[in-house]
Amino acid sequence: MPQIAQLAETYSSQVFWLLIIFGLVFLVIGRGMVPKVMDTVAMRDSQIAEDLAAAQAARDLAEQQEEAWRKRENQNRADAHALISAAKAEAAVQAEQKLAAAQKRLDETLVGAEQRIAAARAEAAAEVESIAADAAQDIARRLAGIDVARPNAEAAVKKVLAHG
DSSP, X not given: OHHHHTHHHHHHHHXXXXXXXXXXXXXXXXXXXXXXXXXXXXXXXXXXXXXXXXXXXXXXHHHHHHHHHHHHHHHHHHHHHHHHHHHHHHHHHHHHXXXXXXXXXXXXXXXXXXXXHHHHHHHHHHHHHHHHHHHHXXXXXXXXXXXXXXXXXXXXXXXXXXXX
């Protein structure tokens, strides 16, 4: 075959051109394109790292703000509970004062009513004694035909009522 026979004659020129093409490819791609690609990759890596750092900083800031909000919210709740407790205590004191005033008025009314009842009872007892003394005088006059003096009739009625 003639192609194989001429291989020895063209071998050196083919190797020469192969080395020149590989050299050019190395220079164009290896020295020209690869550094640009590596710079782009490095730039993307640094941008990603910066973005991740910024995201972490934002997350830390958000967590700090959330923690501060929670503390404020817990303090507000505690203040609200204290305010409610104070209002309840004040309302209880006011209610107790109102109840004490009402109880005092009721006690005064009760004392007045008891005094009126005692006066009415004494008056009724005196009237009953007077009626009983009149009845005793009348009975003694009608049955025995004797006149009993008013003080004697009253004393006899009092004696009977004291035993009865």
